[in-house]
Amino acid sequence: MFETIKEQPADKILMLMQAYREDPRSDKIDLGVGVYKDAEGHTPIMRAIKAAEKKLWETETTKSYTGLAGDPGFADAMVALVLGDAVARGNVAAAATPGGTGAVRQAFDMAKMANPDVRVFVSDPTWPNHLSILKHMKIETVMYRYFDADSRGVDFEGMLADLAQVRKGDLVLLHGCCHNPTGANLNTTQWQAVIDLLLKTGATPMVDLAYQGFGDGLEEDAAAVRMIAASVPECLIAASCSKNFGIYRERTGLLMAVAQDAGAQKLNQGTLNYLNRQNFSFPPDHGARLVTMVLTDPELRADWAAELEEMRGGMLDLRQQLADELQRLSGSDRFGFIAQHRGMFSRIGAAPEQVETLRRDHGVYMVGDSRMNIAGLNAKTVPILADAIVKSGV
Numbered sequence: 001m002f003e004t005i006k007e008q009p010a011d012k013i014l015m016l017m018q019a020y021r022e023d024p025r026s027d028k029i030d031l032g033v034g035v036y037k038d039a040e041g042h043t044p045i046m047r048a049i050k051a052a053e054k055k056l057w058e059t060e061t062t063k064s065y066t067g068l069a070g071d072p073g074f075a076d077a078m079v080a081l082v083l084g085d086a087v088a089r090g091n092v093a094a095a096a097t098p099g100g101t102g103a104v105r106q107a108f109d110m111a112k113m114a115n116p117d118v119r120v121f122v123s124d125p126t127w128p129n130h131l132s133i134l135k136h137m138k139i140e141t142v143m144y145r146y147f148d149a150d151s152r153g154v155d156f157e158g159m160l161a162d163l164a165q166v167r168k169g170d171l172v173l174l175h176g177c178c179h180n181p182t183g184a185n186l187n188t189t190q191w192q193a194v195i196d197l198l199l200k201t202g203a204t205p206m207v208d209l210a211y212q213g214f215g216d217g218l219e220e221d222a223a224a225v226r227m228i229a230a231s232v233p234e235c236l237i238a239a240s241c242s243k244n245f246g247i248y249r250e251r252t253g254l255l256m257a258v259a260q261d262a263g264a265q266k267l268n269q270g271t272l273n274y275l276n277r278q279n280f281s282f283p284p285d286h287g288a289r290l291v292t293m294v295l296t297d298p299e300l301r302a303d304w305a306a307e308l309e310e311m312r313g314g315m316l317d318l319r320q321q322l323a324d325e326l327q328r329l330s331g332s333d334r335f336g337f338i339a340q341h342r343g344m345f346s347r348i349g350a351a352p353e354q355v356e357t358l359r360r361d362h363g364v365y366m367v368g369d370s371r372m373n374i375a376g377l378n379a380k381t382v383p384i385l386a387d388a389i390v391k392s393g394v
Contacts, residue, residue, distance in 0.1 A: 012128070013367060020365045028363035029381050031372035034180070034344060035248060036214075036311060039378040046246045048304035052293040060289075065282045068273040070096025070254075074288040077295040078254045081218070082209060082239050086226035093257040093268035095276050096283040100210050100240025103255035105133055106275050107206050107236045108171075110257065112139060113271065115169045120206075121162075122173045123147075125347070125369060127180045127208070130173060144172075147182045152337035152349055154184050160197060168202030171236075174228075177221040178211035178343025181371035185215070185342055191224045195231045206236040213244040213308045214315065215342035234259045241291050243344070244308055250287025311375075315344065318377045325386035335389075344375045350394045362388035370394075 016032040035043050045053075069075065075094035083092065097103040111118045120139055122130055123146035134141045142165075145158030166172055174194070179185055186194070198205055205228050212221045228235055234257070241252040257268040276283060294300045319339045326335035338346050350358070350370035358364040364385060366372040377385065 016365055016367065019359075023363060023365075025363045027384070029365065029376065029385060031364065031366040031374075031376040031385075033376075034373055036243060036246065036344065036375045037373075039314075041376075041378070043248070044246065046304060046307050048294045048300040048307065049245060049247060049290055051303075052290045052297075052300055056286075056289060056293065066096075066285050068276045068282060069094065069269070070283045070288055071285060071292065073296070074292045075254060077292050078239060078241075079256060081295060082212065082222055082237060082256070083226055083229055083258070084219075084222065086230040087258055087260075088262065091259055091262050091265055093259075093265050093272050095255050095269075095272035096285075096288050097238075097253040097255055097276070098280060098284055099242060099251040100208070100238055100253040101129060101133075102251070102280075102283075103238035103240070103253040104130065104208060106255045106272070106279065107238050108133060108137055108139060109275050109279070110236065110255075110271055111171045111204070111206070112137065113275075118169060118171055119166075120171045120173055121166055121203075123159075123175065123179070125181055126173070126175075130208075146179075147184060147347065149349055152182075152184065152347065153340075154186060154190070156186070156190050156193075160193065163194070163197055163203075164201070166198075166201045166203035170201075170203040172198065172203050172205050174205055174207050174224075176207045176209035176212070176225045176237075177215045178345070180210065180343070181345050181347050181367065181369065183341030183343055183346040183374075184337075186224070188223070188227075191227055195228060198228075198232055204234055204236070205232060206238070208238050210238075210240040211243050211343045212239070213305075214312055214344060217312070218244075218305065218308070229258045233261070234264070241287060245287075245291055245294070245304070247287045247290065250290070251284055252287030252291060315374050318374050318379075318382060319346070321379070321382045322374075322377065322386060325383050326389060329386055329390045338374075344373050345371050346374060347371045348389070348394060350389075350392070354392050354394050357392045358388055358394075362392070364388050 020030050079092050119142050121142045121144050124143040144162035145155045148155040207225045215221045237256040239254045242248045294304045323335050323339040348370045352368050
């Protein structure tokens with residue numbers, strides 16, 4: 001029977017990773033893969049995570065299953081981190097998932113259960129896996145304008161015009177902070193306008209929050225999702241611990257279903273439990289346990305927050321260094337947007353042929369749409385990249 005299966009398209013980022021590994025050049029630069037790297041090009045284990053892991057090894061007494069929704073302590077700690085006091089804990093249903101991607105998938109499943117004809121409105125561009133999952137699930141996808149190719153900022157007028165077409169029963173997918181792949185974010189006034197539009201149309205927002213703490217700070221990066229959760233009748237939030245806790249391979253995420261009607265929490269929680277059971281049964285616990293330990297131990301939490309702030313500050317410094325070097329070499333301020341973007345990524349607006357020139361002639365690897373991972377840089381490679389960008393005519 002398997003002979004009827006059609007070959008699936010290869011993942012472009014994974015193909016890029018393979019090409020980078022096979023490139024023999026010693027001065028090549030990897031700006032493609034979406035993981036944080038330190039100045040030595042290493043993805044470190046955070047200090048607090050390492051300490052929690054040692055403590056867990058010494059004290060853990062069982063590897064038995066947790067509940068269908070994962071350990072309640074993990075949900076409590078993450079809901080507090082993401083939502084603060086924006087909504088009461090009793091209004092939030094939550095379930096642990098295999099990474100933020102698992103939370104995204106479960107959110108789409110829940111939306112489809114609620115409305116089999118759901119349309120999901122997605123920013124143009126967005127993280128490619130959003131579109132891949134929606135296509136696989138045969139959910140209708142509608143793109144809304146987001147990135148302005150000229151300014152490298154948000155095309156907010158276009159965004160609002162497109163979102164004016166949403167209706168009750170639709171899901172609007174929003175990036176909570178550090179937009180992937182562009183790095184361009186909404187400001188507080190713009191977020192409020194989006195909320196007003198959602199209230200007017202009756203559409204349900206879903207927030208993908210993968211980079212809390214990587215943009216303007218832990219509290220600042222949660223501001224938008226807190227505004228949304230406190231304002232709309234219901235919303236979904238997919239939170240990832242991969243980046244801000246550095247536990248990529250532990251696959252640790254949480255899906256939250258928030259409702260202003262506290263009476264809806266029981267139904268929502270039962271639905272999340274059911275979806276976990278159908279898709280993977282009990283969620284993984286090791287990463288979730290470490291996150292819980294870090295967030296509930298004052299000393300570990302303080303050390304984690306300090307290291308996360310060091311990482312965030314380092315990325316901001318690299319952004320400014322690159323913008324300054326590009327201005328020096330090009331004699332133009334057209335790259336100033338790089339310093340204004342937030343998070344790991346920026347989309348620099350290079351054409352596909354220019355991206356290919358960067359790879360072929362300069363050993364600079366970035367995704368074909370010119371998304372580059374700022375965290376893949378260091379002080380030595382910033383001037384090399386800037387020179388390559390200018391020479392490639394970007």
